[in-house]
Amino acid sequence: MNDEAKPTSALSTWVVRAAGLWVLAGALFKLFLGTPADLPEVLRHLPIGLGLTYKLAIGVELVVAALALLRPRWGSTVVAATFLVFGGVLASQIAAGAATCGCFGSTIPMPPWGMLAIDGTLLVAMLLTRPWAGASVGLQPIVLGVVLIVAAALPWFFDREATQPGVKGGALKGFVALDLAKMVGKNIDETEIAKWMKGDVHELPPDGTWILWRWTCEHCAEHLEKLALHPPDTPALVLVRLEETGDNEKNKKVFVLPTGPNVLQASLRDDVTYVITTPGELVLENGIIVAGREAADLEKK
Numbered sequence: 001m002n003d004e005a006k007p008t009s010a011l012s013t014w015v016v017r018a019a020g021l022w023v024l025a026g027a028l029f030k031l032f033l034g035t036p037a038d039l040p041e042v043l044r045h046l047p048i049g050l051g052l053t054y055k056l057a058i059g060v061e062l063v064v065a066a067l068a069l070l071r072p073r074w075g076s077t078v079v080a081a082t083f084l085v086f087g088g089v090l091a092s093q094i095a096a097g098a099a100t101c102g103c104f105g106s107t108i109p110m111p112p113w114g115m116l117a118i119d120g121t122l123l124v125a126m127l128l129t130r131p132w133a134g135a136s137v138g139l140q141p142i143v144l145g146v147v148l149i150v151a152a153a154l155p156w157f158f159d160r161e162a163t164q165p166g167v168k169g170g171a172l173k174g175f176v177a178l179d180l181a182k183m184v185g186k187n188i189d190e191t192e193i194a195k196w197m198k199g200d201v202h203e204l205p206p207d208g209t210w211i212l213w214r215w216t217c218e219h220c221a222e223h224l225e226k227l228a229l230h231p232p233d234t235p236a237l238v239l240v241r242l243e244e245t246g247d248n249e250k251n252k253k254v255f256v257l258p259t260g261p262n263v264l265q266a267s268l269r270d271d272v273t274y275v276i277t278t279p280g281e282l283v284l285e286n287g288i289i290v291a292g293r294e295a296a297d298l299e300k301k
Contacts, residue, residue, distance in 0.1 A: 009134035016076045016131045019122040020068025023082065027061035029104040030054070031158055035175040037275045038102030040089045050177040050275060055155035062151040070147060071138035076131035083123040090116040162272045165196055173245075178212070178276040180292030187287050193240065196268045204266060206287035208236030211296070212280035213254060215247040221254045223279045223296060228258040234283075237263045242278065243270035 030038060036050040039057060046053050064082050067075030093101055093112040100109040139147070162174030176192050183191050193212075194201040209232055213220035227237070237258055247270070257265075268274065276294055283291040 009129065009131075012076075012126075012129035012131035012134045013072045013136040015122070015125045015129050016068050016072040016079060016135050019079045019083070019126060020065045020072075020075065022118065022122060023061050023068065023079065024065035026103045027058050027065060029108065030061075031058050031155060032160075034102070034104075035160075035273050035275050036177055037277075040093060040102065041096070042089065042092070050179060051159075051161040054161075055159065058155040059152045062154055063148050066147055066151045067144075071141075071144050072131055072135035073133075073137050075138075076126055076135055080123060080126055083119045086119050087116060087123075090119070165269055165271070173271075173273055175273040175275050178274055178280065180212075180276070180280050180282060180294055183282070183289045184292050186289055188282075188284060188289060189287070191289070193268065193282075196272065196274075197240075198267045198269060204238055204264060205236035205284075207285055208238060208262070208283075209234040210238040210240055210282040210284065212240045212242060212276065212278055212282070214242050214278045215244065216251050216253055217278045218253050219295070220279045221256070224254060224258060225256045228256050231258060231260060235262065239263065239265045241265070241267045242274045242276070243267050244273070245270050 034054075036044065036054040039050075039054060043053055043057060044050065061082075064075070064078055068079045069075070090101060090112045094116070098112055101112040101115045103110050103115050138144070160174045162176050176196060178192055183193075188194055188206070189201050193210075211224065211227070213224060224239070231237070237260075239257060257263075278294070279296045280294050281292070281296040282289050
């Protein structure tokens with residue numbers, strides 16, 4: 001008996017489609033509202049660019065969702081395997097004490113244990129209803145193939161990674177990945193920091209330590225206060241604020257900044273979201289970045 005001739009079960013079909021809709025919801029939230037900062041830690045450190053990793057992750061989720069919705073019998077095994085992978089990632093996040101899994105971007109925080117409970121329930125429901133044997137067959141393979149290609153390409157058509165200041169992306173705010181470790185060896189004026197800086201980067205000293213901080217970052221507040229109490233031995237200390245459109249007096253966390261004749265302040269534009277774990281730290285020699293790291297204050301704890 002071929003696949004099309006096997007009996008179908010409405011229950012198993014809709015269990016798979018419910019799982020597909022759940023995966024689709026997460027993919028769409030990331031596509032339109034999230035940033036690579038929402039990716040699990042294990043994905044953020046792959047040897048490819050954060051922007052590419054983000055698009056690939058969304059593309060995979062869209063393909064899985066399309067299979068579940070449009071070809072449930074085939075898609076059921078793919079969805080089950082996906083939930084098993086998700087479960088491993090979520091378990092690692094729970095062990096690390098993560099507050100949110102990032103599955104729906106930063107707009108809707110979801111604790112890893114909550115996502116694991118939902119994914120686990122859907123997986124158990126699929127195991128009980130055995131959709132790989134009884135779910136609806138769905139679209140013909142040729143038509144399905146076209147849909148899957150479109151689904152995989154969507155993250156590139158709706159690419160929110162900003163490349164140039166002043167280029168508006170409609171109502172969707174773009175993001176810029178500031179990978180400080182990958183900037184090592186480059187001249188500061190070749191980096192995204194120079195591109196998105198308010199003013200001319202060449203007006204800042206070419207030697208010294210640069211601190212990247214956010215208005216709303218408690219770790220930045222602790223780090224900057226320590227630097228104010230114990231000034232580092234550096235030719236210049238450049239405090240680079242990553243401005244955000246929501247900054248206001250109510251959400252301000254940073255109240256103490258280092259001062260002195262070698263301390264300068266600069267800002268990056270607020271029309272994009274910066275993907276970086278602040279505070280960030282760069283060390284420059286003659287304009288060349290010789291060291292760079294994120295989460296500078298956290299690494300010392």
